[in-house]
Amino acid sequence: MQMFPKQEVVAMLLAGGQGSRLGVLTKKLAKPAVPFGGKYRIIDFPLSNCVNSGIEAVGILTQYQPLILNEYIGNGQPWDLDGMHSGVNCLSPYQAIRGADWYSGTANAIYQNINYIERYDPDYVVILSGDHIYKMDYNKMLEYHKEKNAACTIAVIDVPLEEASRFGILNTHEDGEIYEFDEKPEHPKSTNASMGIYIFSWKELRKYLTEDEAKEGSSHDFGKDVLPTMLAAGERMFAYPFEGYWKDVGTIDSLWEANMDLLDPNVTLDLKDIYSRNPMMPPHYVSPDANIQNSLVADGCNVEGDLEFSILFSGVTVGKGATINSSIIMPGAVIEEGACVQFAIVAENTVIGKNAKVGQRPEEVADRDKWGIAVIGENTVIAEGAFVPAKEMIDSESEVAGNEK
Amino acid sequence: MRSNDVLGFIFAGTLDDKIPELAASRTTASIPIGGKYRLIDFVLSNMSNSGINNVGIVAKSNFLSLTDHVGAGSAYDLSKRRSNLTLLTPYGGKTFSNYVETIYNMHGYIEHCREEYVMISQGNVVTNFDYSNLFDFHSKHNADVTVVYKKGVIPAGYDRPITMDIDAGGKVRQIFVKPENTSAEVANFAYGSFLVKKELLMNEIRQALSLNQLDIKRVIQNLTDNYNVYAYENTGYTAFISSINAYFDFNMDLMKKEVRDELFNPKRPIYTKVRDDAPSRYGLDSRVKNSIIAQGCVIDGEVENCVISKGVYVGKGAKLSNCIVMQDSKIGANTNLNYVIIDKDVQIRDGRSLMGFDSYPIYIAKKSVV
Numbered sequence: 001m002q003m004f005p006k007q008e009v010v011a012m013l014l015a016g017g018q019g020s021r022l023g024v025l026t027k028k029l030a031k032p033a034v035p036f037g038g039k040y041r042i043i044d045f046p047l048s049n050c051v052n053s054g055i056e057a058v059g060i061l062t063q064y065q066p067l068i069l070n071e072y073i074g075n076g077q078p079w080d081l082d083g084m085h086s087g088v089n090c091l092s093p094y095q096a097i098r099g100a101d102w103y104s105g106t107a108n109a110i111y112q113n114i115n116y117i118e119r120y121d122p123d124y125v126v127i128l129s130g131d132h133i134y135k136m137d138y139n140k141m142l143e144y145h146k147e148k149n150a151a152c153t154i155a156v157i158d159v160p161l162e163e164a165s166r167f168g169i170l171n172t173h174e175d176g177e178i179y180e181f182d183e184k185p186e187h188p189k190s191t192n193a194s195m196g197i198y199i200f201s202w203k204e205l206r207k208y209l210t211e212d213e214a215k216e217g218s219s220h221d222f223g224k225d226v227l228p229t230m231l232a233a234g235e236r237m238f239a240y241p242f243e244g245y246w247k248d249v250g251t252i253d254s255l256w257e258a259n260m261d262l263l264d265p266n267v268t269l270d271l272k273d274i275y276s277r278n279p280m281m282p283p284h285y286v287s288p289d290a291n292i293q294n295s296l297v298a299d300g301c302n303v304e305g306d307l308e309f310s311i312l313f314s315g316v317t318v319g320k321g322a323t324i325n326s327s328i329i330m331p332g333a334v335i336e337e338g339a340c341v342q343f344a345i346v347a348e349n350t351v352i353g354k355n356a357k358v359g360q361r362p363e364e365v366a367d368r369d370k371w372g373i374a375v376i377g378e379n380t381v382i383a384e385g386a387f388v389p390a391k392e393m394i395d396s397e398s399e400v401a402g403n404e405k
Numbered sequence: 406m407r408s409n410d411v412l413g414f415i416f417a418g419t420l421d422d423k424i425p426e427l428a429a430s431r432t433t434a435s436i437p438i439g440g441k442y443r444l445i446d447f448v449l450s451n452m453s454n455s456g457i458n459n460v461g462i463v464a465k466s467n468f469l470s471l472t473d474h475v476g477a478g479s480a481y482d483l484s485k486r487r488s489n490l491t492l493l494t495p496y497g498g499k500t501f502s503n504y505v506e507t508i509y510n511m512h513g514y515i516e517h518c519r520e521e522y523v524m525i526s527q528g529n530v531v532t533n534f535d536y537s538n539l540f541d542f543h544s545k546h547n548a549d550v551t552v553v554y555k556k557g558v559i560p561a562g563y564d565r566p567i568t569m570d571i572d573a574g575g576k577v578r579q580i581f582v583k584p585e586n587t588s589a590e591v592a593n594f595a596y597g598s599f600l601v602k603k604e605l606l607m608n609e610i611r612q613a614l615s616l617n618q619l620d621i622k623r624v625i626q627n628l629t630d631n632y633n634v635y636a637y638e639n640t641g642y643t644a645f646i647s648s649i650n651a652y653f654d655f656n657m658d659l660m661k662k663e664v665r666d667e668l669f670n671p672k673r674p675i676y677t678k679v680r681d682d683a684p685s686r687y688g689l690d691s692r693v694k695n696s697i698i699a700q701g702c703v704i705d706g707e708v709e710n711c712v713i714s715k716g717v718y719v720g721k722g723a724k725l726s727n728c729i730v731m732q733d734s735k736i737g738a739n740t741n742l743n744y745v746i747i748d749k750d751v752q753i754r755d756g757r758s759l760m761g762f763d764s765y766p767i768y769i770a771k772k773s774v775v
Contacts, residue, residue, distance in 0.1 A: 038684030039700070077479075078679075263686075271683035278681070280674040282665065283440035283699035283712075292693055298684040299441070299700055311684070 004085040007057045007120035009142065010202075011050050012113070014106050015043065015130040016063030021251045023393050024377035025347060030062060032130025033069040034255070035330045035348070037262055037271065038296040038311045041072060042249060044276045045135070046128045047079045047088070052273055053138035056086040057120050060130075061109040063102060066092060078277045091116060105220030111209045117202065125205055127198040127222065133258050134195070134246040135269065141240045142199055148176065151204040151235040152227070155197035155242050167193035168223060170239045178237040181228060192239055195246055198222065204235060245269035252393075256345060256373045259311050259328050263294055279314045279331070289320050305335065319354075327359065330378070344374040344388075347396060352376070353384035356402070360390040406544050408456030408537050412520040412603070415448055416504075417464040417471055419529040419597065420647050423562040426768040427652060427748070432464050434528025435471040436646065437731045437749065439659055440699040440714050443474050444646060446481075446677045447531045447668075449490075452524070453481045454673040455536035458488035459518055462528075463511065465501035468494055474678050481676045504621035508610050515603055523606055527597040531644040531655055533668050533675070539637050543600050546575065549632035550605070552625075553598040555639050559586050562647025567622055568592040569636050577634040580626045593636065596645060599625075605632070642667045653746060653766050656712045656729045659697050682715050690721055699732075706736070720755065727763075731771075745769060 019031025026034065032043035043060075050058050058081055062069055069090070076088035091113050093102050103109035110117075110127065117125060124145065126138055136155070145153040156170055164185070170192045171180040182188065208226050212218050218225045231237055245268050247258040261267040281300025286292060291306040300315035305322030312318070313330045319337035327341045332349040335341055339352045344359035352358055359374035374388050377396025382388060385402040394400055417434035427436045434445035445462070452460055460483055464471055471492070475481075478490025493511055501507040508515070515523065524536060534553075543551040552569065559566045566586050570578040571593055580595075613624045628634050642664055644655035658664045669675060682701025687693065692707040699715040706723030713719070714731045720738035730736065730747045737755035744761030747753070748771040757775050761767035769775060 078681075273681075274683075275681050278679045280676055281671075282669040282675070283697045283714075284685070285660070285662075285665065286693045286696050286698060288695045290693070292687045292691060294689050295687050296684040297687065297698070307687075313684075 003121065004119050007055075007086060007122050009055050009057075009124045009126060009138075010117050010120050010122040011046075011055045011058045011126040011128055011138075012110055012117070013043070013046055013050075013058060013060045013128045013130055014109060015060050015069060016103050016109060017131075018064045019131065019250060022255065023252065024375060024396050025252075025255075025345070026065070027377060027396050028065055028068070030065050030069045030130075031250070032060075033072055034249075035313055036133065036249065036255070037259060038298045038313055039278070040271075040274060040276045042133065043069070043072075043130050044079075044274055045133050046130060047081070048274045049134075049136050049138060050126075050128075051080050051275070053136075053142075055126065055138060056081070056083055057122075058088045059113060059116050060088060060090045061103060061113065062090050062092050063109075066090065072277060074277070079275045086120070089116065105218075105225070106222045107209055107212055107226045108220035110205075111213050111220070114206065114209070122202050125200050125202050127200070129196040131248060131250050132196065132246060133249055133269070134242075135244065135274070136197070136242060136246075138197075138199070141197070141242075144240050145199045145201075145238070148238045149236060150199075150238045151201050152230055152237045153199045153240050154178070154227075154237070155195040156192040156239040157195050157242050157246050159191050159193045161188065161191055164188035164191050164193065170194055172239045176238045176240070178231065178239055181223075181231065183223065192241070194223075195242060196248075198227075199240075204230070252345065252373050252375055256328065256343075260309065260326065262296060262311065263309055281314050284312075287320075290318075305337075313348075322352075325361075336384075343390065344376065346376045347378035347380070349378055350376050350380045350382070352382045353386060353402065355384060356382045356386045356388075358382060358388045362390075365390050406522060406540055408540060409458050410520050411457050411522045411524050411536070411540065411600070412515065412518045413449075413452040413457045413460035413526065414515070414523050415445065415452075415460065415462045415526050415528050416597070417445065417462050417468065417528040418466070419527040420562055421467075423647050424649055424652065426649055426746075426770070428467070430771060431467050431470040432528065433646065434462070434464075435468075435474050436652070437714060438531070438646070438652070439656065440697045440712050442675060442677050443471075444531065445471065445475065445528050446675050447533070448526050448528060449475065449478075449481045449483070450675045451532070451534045451536060451673070452526070453483055453676065455534075455540075457524065457536065458483070459491075459520055460489070461491045461493050461511070461514060461518075463493045463501065463507060465495060465507070468492065476678065480678050503619045505610055505613050505619045505624060508606070508621075509614055512607055512610075515607065518603075521602060521604075522600060523603050524600050525598060529646045530596060530598070531646065531668070532639060532641055533670055533673055534639055534641060534643075535673065539600060542575070542637050543635065546635050547633065548635040549602070550628055551600045551635045551637050552577065552580075552595045553639050554593045554595045554636050555643055556593055557591055558589070559583075559592055559594045560645040560647050560651060561586070562645070562651065563594075563596075565622060566592075567595040567597075567625065569595055571636045575635050575637070577629055577636050580629055580634070582622045582626055593638075595625075595636075649746070649766065649768065650764070653729065656697075657710065657727070659712060660695050660710065680715060688721070691719075706738070706740075727766075729766075748773070751775070 015032040019026040081088035169182040249255040284301035287304040298314040305318040325342040338355040365371040372391030383402035417432040421428040477484040483490040685702040688705035701716040706719040716733040722739040734751040741758040
């Protein structure tokens with residue numbers, strides 16, 4: 001095997017999941033490639049965190065719909081991950097002498113790529129997931145890991161007690177050593193929620209991955225199998241407390257909220273030093289008829305309508321008299337004259353016809369349970385005058401006819 | 406002939422003496438323009454989109470910002486095994502005092518390049534031009550030299566402009582070097598962009614030097630004596646940045662949809678050095694009308710008929726009309742600016758007022774504090 005110059009740390013980014021809770025948004029797209037924040041894709045956040053933390057070798061484990069993700073990552077140049085002997089690699093399942101296997105779980109995905117990791121002869125491996133929005137210096141966490149002489153360190157964030165039962169909770173001694181994993185507990189004992197960010201000392205991880213692979217009945221998952229086994233074996237495992245903005249964007253609601261957080265001056269997340277691939281488009285144009293308040297607008301847009309609490313990705317067209325409120329409009333979408341889009345996510349290259357109405361304000365819907373964010377899939381046409389109610393999800397590459405009058 | 410047989414050769418300092426404000430600390434080609442570009446992005450993108458793989462840029466002085474902007478050329482897809490961008494600067498005590506000597510001093514580079522033809526272009530021209538059509542025209546007419554021209558009134562700033570008398574077939578009968586630019590009548594204006602075989606160019610340059618003919622315009626003028634010279638019209642939108650007023654007018658032209666659609670044709674994109682700016686943020690009290698806004702801006706004030714470059718901050722209660730603001734400048738709260746060109750990294754403190762006029766925009770130099 002060819003050996004590369006040693007890397008102290010290798011990051012492995014789990015990007016193979018379908019993200020089925022994002023519905024039509026991930027029909028043809030792996031979750032980490034979902035557009036976010038007006039010009040980014042979700043994966044830009046962990047990737048930028050890696051380079052900003054001095055991690056130069058990143059393996060991305062892909063499995064579900066990898067085409068767009070692979071194309072987006074390319075040679076890694078936008079993130080400075082195109083080094084001569086390091087950088088980013090997309091690692092998909094492959095055939096080998098022993099046969100061919102899909103990645104059957106998060107731990108199995110790493111196990112199948114032990115060769116990739118060992119080329120760098122690392123001391124530590126960072127395991128990341130591709131569905132969180134946050135900025136973090138993994139170096140500080142690594143220092144903590146070294147200081148504690150841990151086999152595994154898990155980043156945790158303090159969540160409100162009433163929400164703690166939605167998370168994997170880590171119960172620790174005073175010094176941060178973990179004594180119990182509590183997956184979505186009914187009665188949480190603490191508010192330390194796991195952020196899905198792990199640092200392992202590679203020797204230990206390698207040992208446990210190999211053992212787990214041989215274990216019958218294991219689902220080969222970090223949370224369910226590898227971590228509990230390590231804890232039971234008495235390994236030193238620590239919780240690293242993180243302070244700052246962190247949000248799981250695995251659902252339509254949380255994806256919408258995290259986007260809206262970018263418009264909130266009280267939210268601490270800033271987009272400085274988050275890198276992305278940049279489409280080659282001119283600056284955006286705002287016409288004399290436009291009205292823009294509290295919104296984010298990317299390059300290549302043409303705005304002639306009204307925007308409020310909304311995010312326009314690159315190359316979006318907003319016609320005269322159209323109004324967009326509390327919505328996310330992804331690249332290349334066209335909102336025609338007089339259309340009204342509220343509390344909605346409109347995916348790439350979709351056309352909202354003249355005077356069509358997409359989504360509703362909460363106060364327009366009597367039954368609160370029936371209200372939610374409306375989602376229109378990519379490459380869809382919503383005809384002139386059509387109505388898409390709140391919480392509706394319209395399939396991609398479809399058409400919605402207008403109201404017959 | 407194919408585009409990959411053509412060497413692109415760009416002069417970066419064209420008419421820098423006519424735009425002393427903007428070109429004080431940079432070459433003409435690296436003047437920031439259109440919110441996120443530098444002038445040279447247009448010619449470089451055109452060359453790259455037309456299939457030219459090898460480009461040399463001649464810069465005689467003040468080329469730090471140019472070097473920083475174009476880098477190795479990767480933004481234009483000109484930094485690969487078989488495509489290159491080379492910055493040609495004075496060396497070995499040789500100065501670039503006139504075109505004839507400059508081209509001669511570059512003979513090592515020009516002759517070393519594997520391309521058979523050379524496309525000379527100027528760094529002060531904004532257009533979206535497909536050179537490959539020109540190359541087809543050149544082959545079809547079996548031309549020795551093909552000169553690009555623009556039909557119209559000659560822009561202010563061009564002293565001793567070159568015009569051409571062209572027959573119906575596109576052949577140039579005669580080339581004129583006008584003693585002065587009266588900017589009155591419509592002419593076939595040649596703006597320093599022509600295609601020629603390298604060998605022919607270097608022979609003519611050597612010949613001129615041996616006769617102590619240092620005026621390139623005279624060299625070009627005499628070409629019709631011995632060669633098939635053809636003229637190729639650029640019929641597209643073209644802006645010549647030959648004065649501060651021309652600079653201002655071009656930026657304002659970007660408010661026109663037809664100009665934007667033509668210049669920023671997605672099939673022939675204009676590339677530029679990438680900066681990782683976030684999308685621009687409009688605050689609760691922002692009011693923006695008829696303006697071009699780049700990324701990375703925070704706009705809390707009122708902006709009308711302006712071009713706002715990347716990373717600019719416009720404070721609450723600020724009123725900007727008919728202004729061009731270059732990157733990372735900060736416009737304080739409750740300011741009032743009309744017809745002002747604000748260079749990079751300028752700070753306009755809270756409450757300041759600056760008023761220029763349509764025909765005389767005020768210029769605020771780079772890094773000034775007002």
